[in-house]
Amino acid sequence: xxxxxxxxxxxxxxxxxxxxxxxxxxxxxxxxxxxxxxxxxxxxxxxxxxxxxxxxxxxxxxxxxxxxxxxxxxxxxxxxxxxxxxxxxxxxxxxxxxxxxxxxxxxxxxxxxxxxxxxxxxxxxxxxxxxxxxxxxxxxxxxxxxxxxxxxxxxxxxxxxxxxxxxxxxxxxxxxxxxxxxxxxxxxxxxxxxxxxxxxxxxxxxxxxxxxxxxxxxxxxxxxxxxxxxxxxxxxxxxxxxxxx
Numbered sequence: 023x024x025x026x027x028x029x030x031x032x033x034x035x036x037x038x039x040x041x042x043x044x045x046x047x048x049x050x051x052x053x054x055x056x057x058x059x060x061x062x063x064x065x066x067x068x069x070x071x072x073x074x075x076x077x078x079x080x081x082x083x084x085x086x087x088x089x090x091x092x093x094x095x096x097x098x099x100x101x102x103x104x105x106x107x108x109x110x111x112x113x114x115x116x117x118x119x120x121x122x123x124x125x126x127x128x129x130x131x132x133x134x135x136x137x138x139x140x141x142x143x144x145x146x147x148x149x150x151x152x153x154x155x156x157x158x159x160x161x162x163x164x165x166x167x168x169x170x171x172x173x174x175x176x177x178x179x180x181x182x183x184x185x186x187x188x189x190x191x192x193x194x195x196x197x198x199x200x201x202x203x204x205x206x207x208x209x210x211x212x213x214x215x216x217x218x219x220x221x222x223x224x225x226x227x228x229x230x231x232x233x234x235x236x237x238x239x240x241x242x243x244x245x246x247x248x249x250x251x252x253x254x255x256x257x258x259x260x261x262x263x264x265x266x267x
Contacts, residue, residue: 024205026167029155029167031200031202036052036195042054050166052198060217061084061193065090074096076149077098077101077150077184078100080129081153092116097114097115098126100132101170105173110177113139122135141181144178145183147184150191151192152213155167156202157216157225161213161216161229162203162204163210169209172210176209176235180254190213191214192213192215193217196218206229208230211232213225237258
């Protein structure tokens with residue numbers, strides 16, 4: 023099955039089961055009943071408790087995770103929608119937010135009260151929590167279709183803000199865990215832990231992670247639309263090729 027076929031299958035199953043929640047989840051990572059319980063299980067993980075700097079998806083199912091991050095005084099990074107600015111991440115430091123801390127868990131509040139930063143100016147990330155449309159027990163993942171989660175990882179990996187073993191987690195409904203083979207290309211990020219409202223599942227590390235932005239597979243229109251990609255390509259082109267002696 024193609025990624026789009028898997029997306030259609032999972033969305034149909036969620037609709038038939040009546041577990042989809044507001045907002046409208048067509049053409050995006052679906053929100054689901056039980057997302058808050060999944061977030062609570064995530065909060066109980068030792069790796070989450072130890073983390074001081076986290077990057078969390080802006081998708082609706084991860085709202086409770088974002089709220090937890092600021093409530094627990096973690097520095098939270100969110101991506102600007104579409105990565106459309108040179109400073110394409112928002113830094114939310116609860117120590118600097120004061121009474122506004124409850125208003126920043128959604129992207130509107132984050133953009134209003136947070137600090138826009140470029141990837142190179144961010145702090146190293148302890149944990150990534152991504153949104154997913156479908157995952158497997160082996161850690162393969164399919165997002166909503168825009169590819170921005172993978173691009174965000176690639177940019178941060180290029181700048182050394184995430185490492186090879188930075189944990190990647192996702193919260194999903196059990197119906198989003200599929201037995202189909204998910205096509206994984208070189209730019210796709212796998213997940214280490216799949217968290218449902220009732221279980222935490224560790225996934226074996228069988229898929230390699232991208233070590234940065236993979237220029238060969240990026241369409242030209244996307245490079246032109248994202249300032250950090252335009253900057254990165256110019257830098258890559260200007261770097262001299264090492265001589266082999």
